Amino acid sequence: MNKRFDMMLPRRSTILGGAALAAGSTMPARAQLTIDMTRPTFEPVPIAIVDFAGDRVGADIAGVVRNDLQNSGLFRSIQPSAFIQQNLDANAAPRFADWRGIGAAGVVVGQVQQVGGNIKVDFRLWDVVVGQQATGLSFTSQPANWRRLAHIIADAIYKRVTGEEGYFDTRVAYVSETGPLNARVKRIAIMDQDGANNRYITDGRTIALTPRFSPTLQEIVYMAYAEDRSPPRVYLQNVDSGRRELLGNFPGMSFAPRFSPDGTKVVMSISTDGNTDIYEMDVRGRALRRLTNTPAIDTSPCYSNNGTQIVFNSDRGGTQQLYVMSAGGGGERRISFGEGRYATPVWSPRGDYVAFTKISGGSFGIGVMRPDGGGERMLASGFLVEGPTWAPNGRVLMFFRQARGAGVSLHQVDITGRFERQVPTPTDASDPAWSPLIPQ
Amino acid sequence: MRMIKAFAAIAAMIVMAACSSEQQAAAPATTTTIAPGSVADFRQNVGDRVFFDTDMSTIRDDGRTTLNRQAEWLKKYTNYPITIAGHCDERGTREYNLALGERRANAARQYLIAQGVPAARVKTISYGKERPDPVGSDEAAWALNRRAVTELQ
Numbered sequence: 001m002n003k004r005f006d007m008m009l010p011r012r013s014t015i016l017g018g019a020a021l022a023a024g025s026t027m028p029a030r031a032q033l034t035i036d037m038t039r040p041t042f043e044p045v046p047i048a049i050v051d052f053a054g055d056r057v058g059a060d061i062a063g064v065v066r067n068d069l070q071n072s073g074l075f076r077s078i079q080p081s082a083f084i085q086q087n088l089d090a091n092a093a094p095r096f097a098d099w100r101g102i103g104a105a106g107v108v109v110g111q112v113q114q115v116g117g118n119i120k121v122d123f124r125l126w127d128v129v130v131g132q133q134a135t136g137l138s139f140t141s142q143p144a145n146w147r148r149l150a151h152i153i154a155d156a157i158y159k160r161v162t163g164e165e166g167y168f169d170t171r172v173a174y175v176s177e178t179g180p181l182n183a184r185v186k187r188i189a190i191m192d193q194d195g196a197n198n199r200y201i202t203d204g205r206t207i208a209l210t211p212r213f214s215p216t217l218q219e220i221v222y223m224a225y226a227e228d229r230s231p232p233r234v235y236l237q238n239v240d241s242g243r244r245e246l247l248g249n250f251p252g253m254s255f256a257p258r259f260s261p262d263g264t265k266v267v268m269s270i271s272t273d274g275n276t277d278i279y280e281m282d283v284r285g286r287a288l289r290r291l292t293n294t295p296a297i298d299t300s301p302c303y304s305n306n307g308t309q310i311v312f313n314s315d316r317g318g319t320q321q322l323y324v325m326s327a328g329g330g331g332e333r334r335i336s337f338g339e340g341r342y343a344t345p346v347w348s349p350r351g352d353y354v355a356f357t358k359i360s361g362g363s364f365g366i367g368v369m370r371p372d373g374g375g376e377r378m379l380a381s382g383f384l385v386e387g388p389t390w391a392p393n394g395r396v397l398m399f400f401r402q403a404r405g406a407g408v409s410l411h412q413v414d415i416t417g418r419f420e421r422q423v424p425t426p427t428d429a430s431d432p433a434w435s436p437l438i439p440q
Numbered sequence: 441m442r443m444i445k446a447f448a449a450i451a452a453m454i455v456m457a458a459c460s461s462e463q464q465a466a467a468p469a470t471t472t473t474i475a476p477g478s479v480a481d482f483r484q485n486v487g488d489r490v491f492f493d494t495d496m497s498t499i500r501d502d503g504r505t506t507l508n509r510q511a512e513w514l515k516k517y518t519n520y521p522i523t524i525a526g527h528c529d530e531r532g533t534r535e536y537n538l539a540l541g542e543r544r545a546n547a548a549r550q551y552l553i554a555q556g557v558p559a560a561r562v563k564t565i566s567y568g569k570e571r572p573d574p575v576g577s578d579e580a581a582w583a584l585n586r587r588a589v590t591e592l593q
Contacts, residue, residue: 180575181572181575182571182574183571184570184571186570207570209570210534210535223538229523229563229565229591229593230565231565232538232565232566252542253538253542253565253566255535255538255539256535269539271539271542274497274543274546274547274549274564275543276542276543297540297543299535299536299538299539300533300535300536313533313536315536319495320533341495343532343533343535344533344534344535357533359531359532383577384530386534387533387534404577405576405577430534
């Protein structure tokens, strides 16, 4: 069963096959190697990831897997210096007692082989508690793809242990910020989810804001200022070729763009004579359709996961609140009713939550509510926290955080709000947009 | 903390500068080095900006006084194309602030047009919270950042 996946990668590379490795038993693992992240309390799963054998890159692959799992907050990666058993056979069961002895619930063993011009990477996750293989997969790809292979392996481990899809084989588009605060240089950048492979998409000559991925990751939409004093507008840019085009040339400012889940439309705000409404543009034919028509500010639109509805924020009721309408316009209803102002709603890729920014009592918060407005929960707060974006599994959010008078950085938090961490970036960073899983 | 104090000090200095320029306008002797009809004349003797309350785009009484002066000056010196730049404090979300800045710029534009400045001369642009002036994270800075600035090309 050697499935072949063609990926949309800059290097036109492919990952050849993700074959399951035969195991002695497919008996499911018990308590300690599984985790229910929705429970009110849990301990991170202690896991040992052994440097992959067979090639120098094996240690690098293991390092990426350790970092991914540790950063999720759901795993505790045991230091390799604590390992008792050395020189493991990648195809044989480990000495479970040695791994129980250092408190591991799972141990990951893998190997790298040169096959023609490619590398073949196998790994097995062993459930130390029950003494069985929990999962095992084999991948073949170009050597340059080793980081992606590591992320795909981390995703497989995450899925086996949590029951949720992984999110490590993804990218993040964001705004890189440099220079003094009154003349800030803001450039669009794209990096891997773990901060690797950072590259700049715009040159910084004008302010560029709010990048968002197309479903294939091949294109981004964003808003940028012009070099003259004409209004800022929405651009569509091919990530690999750098070719960019204006997405509609309107007399007023156009901003707050976002793709529909199928990538055929972009929803955005357009200002006319000071008034801001929401419009939908067909990406191919460039036909424009107006979706809201009020004297209020209607902005930050985002499609539901199935593309049938749009959540947005509007001050039509006096203060900024969240509303949901049909994707074609109409049927508008308010969903936020708590204290304060609500903004930047983003619909979960799973459809179960809308994440938002809330401004209340002089501070900002990141929260989630159900699409019907119920079950509001705050996950993070501070002087400024803004702009949540969902990981493709709908269980982790990224946003940006700034302390009073300080720099701005990207942070991620899980949906329980328990585990927040700063995401490393080469410069100050804001406006994160998490990609879907990279197509294989 | 030291950063915040520095910002507060800058904000206070700017408020004082604004007051003193009004005094200068009342005392012509101190303005002789500025050519009438110049950009410097507009900025210092007329006042290039008006301020707004939090989340509001209504022109306040103090703004009306400034915009009346601007309109008289702009009708007298007709050679400048005009762009009104709307801005917000940092206490809002980015996209909403872009729209709010546009609303503020448009409110000032409509006021100038009502005072007889030709509509075709006056464009608008919004910077939301992207270009603070002054830089600062306290009430004094935020009040000065909720602004519409009349820029002459």
